[in-house]
Amino acid sequence: MTSRFMLIVAAISGFIYVALGAFGAHVLSKTLGVVEMGWIQTGLQYQAFHTLAIFGLAVAMQRRISIWFYWSSV
Template identity: 40%
Template sequence: MSKLFVSLAAASGLLAVVFGAFGAHALKGKLDAYALGVFETAVQYQFYHALALLA
């Protein structure tokens, strides 16, 4: 596996964790339930794509 893909997967996973924490703490009172659900779905997709880079 290329070192580039491992580095990209690590950076992508880090961003997913940061976005997840941001959504859970900073956006919880600012977005309605639908928008927060959309944001959480986007964070999950970010995690999945980070894992896909390792496959």
């Protein structure tokens, strides 16, 4: 995997995070209960953390900080 590919994946993942968050806040909040909205919020937090991790690995690969970052992304 190249750093460019990982940046594209991070961008797509960030888009999905924002789109699902907006959909959940504006559409699903009217039909789902508090417990279900909590599940969606937890899932979106996981999506955000993974997006940031992918972005961080892509930046590390661009700068070639450590070979371990490269191998962790394979």
